[in-house]
Amino acid sequence: MDWNAQQGCDDDVRRTMASGAFHQALETLVQGYQQAVVGFCVNMVGDSHHGEDIAQDVFLAVYKAMPRFRQQASVRTWLFAIARRQCLKAMRDRRRRHRLEHERQKTIAATAHRNIPETPEDDPERQLQLVKQGLTHLGKHERALLLMRYDTGLLLTDVAHILGISEASVRRRLARALRHLREVMNDAA
């Protein structure tokens, strides 16, 4: 969703929430953000089915929280704060995490042994796959941080607001996460 479309969606959602039409606000929100939220959740947990379930929970949690929205942050920031919390909460379920980890490892192993045709090193598709693989090897907080900043496009101030830390701390953590991701990708390569 481009910037103008996003702003328009946010304004609609604010207006309908302010009028108390929460159901309508939810519908507008889902329509505007479903791709971004589902993408975020899937990339967080590394599983499409589980990620879709969590994304549904995110919107339901947003629906319940609508009366408490204080208009201090943007709708987008608020939405992804809830999305991050829901993903982390879901990932705390140990049994599910072990099962996913096992499946992820199997996927990684299967991928590693697949006969991948030679592609140029600057192939963006290959780079994307390597980055996605690398993300799965990061801690959940680092993964969330990178996705919030670079996948969903949240500003540094928004990320700082979500995490409850300073912008300088966000910059520091992002630099560390990028460095860590680079190391993981190099090891995998």
Add this chain to the structure above:
Amino acid sequence: MRHDEFEQHERAAGDIIHAIGRASDDVRVPPDFRAQVMAKAEPLTSPRPAHLHWRSMALTWMSARRLRVAMALVFVLALGGAIPQYATWFKAFTAGVPSTTLHTALEQERLWEKNFTCATQLDQNSKDYAAIAGDNVHVVVWACPSGDVLVTTESPQEAASPRSVWVPLALSPSGASPWLPLVRQALAAAQRSPAGWRVARITQVLCQKWLSNKRILRRVRLTDGSCRDEVINTRTGRVVQSRPAPCNPQC
């Protein structure tokens, strides 16, 4: 981290950042995703009215990490500061006395232990013995070499449970003995008793021994020549049991 330093890091990781930005591109949202969400939201009760949001505000306020740390610190300090009080309550419970009198009770127990041998030697023929045989109260005073004094009071109101209190040599900073109020209390009760009350007072301790739970058993001879066994709670000074006994020093 400074902004320019961070920008350098981002520039160096430009390929990675660009790839992360496309991470969601190949994620396919099911066509019925919106319908599923709305269907699940339908049976939910309407979101809580705004005028109750202060409760959620409190929860949100508490969700910030620094505030949680601050609250945890305050909680720990409050709990830690109350530990001496908890210890007092526990000691009072185990001693079987109110917490407000714990200090007094423990001091009395200490003085009984300190002057145990001296208390066994109580004898009306000794110069360390004094007695007041009033109409309404009997007071027996027995001074020990340590300087501590055992005061036993008996009145009609307390005939079934006379009290023996140690008055220590060391006085309170104000110069007044902290135990005098106990003696005055017994005297005040005695003044309300019927006239002409008479009871035999202690003239000699024949024998004495420790029982369990900080109690003392002593066999005493009275002015009328009879003897009795008394069980004294050393923390309160009260005689909790009393029965006639033979006049021999075999407790």
